[in-house]
Amino acid sequence: MAENPKQVGGGRKMFGDFAPKLAELTDDMLFEDVWNRPELSPRDRSLITVAVLTAGGNTEQLGSHLGRALQNGLTQEELIEAITHVTLYAGWPKGMSAMGVAKSVFTNNT
Incomplete structure (x- = not known):
């Protein structure tokens, strides 16, 4: 199995x-520890994170995580x-807002 890139x-x-302190917790706990645990691949963690951010309506963080998901x-x-799938469970406004972020990220990445 190929080694995953360090997050x-x-x-x-x-x-x-x-x-x-928030910066330290973000870098040392969330990324250094949790994101780099071997039980899930970074790809899977990104998919979960995008789904949770969409479901929660947390579009402020979604753009950077969509970029990370592509990486x-x-x-x-x-x-x-x-995002389409989550929309039907989490609510139309949240899904539409998330898709707007995705459109912006993806059309600016090409």
Whole structure:
């Protein structure tokens, strides 16, 4: 089995000087520990994260995680399908908002 690329957070870069503890937890716990556990691949973790962010209506974080999902091997088509699927369970407004973020990310990436 191929080794997965190490997942690295950006907490210190974003908030290190403003909210150092949050930056530390983001980088050291969320990414260094949880995202790099071998029980799930980064691809699977990205798919789960996109689904949860969509279901929760957390579009502020969705754009960066869609980019990470592409880096972790998911395709635009798979991500669009995941958002479509989640929409029917989580609610139309959340799904439409998430799809707007995906459209913006994907059309700016090409």
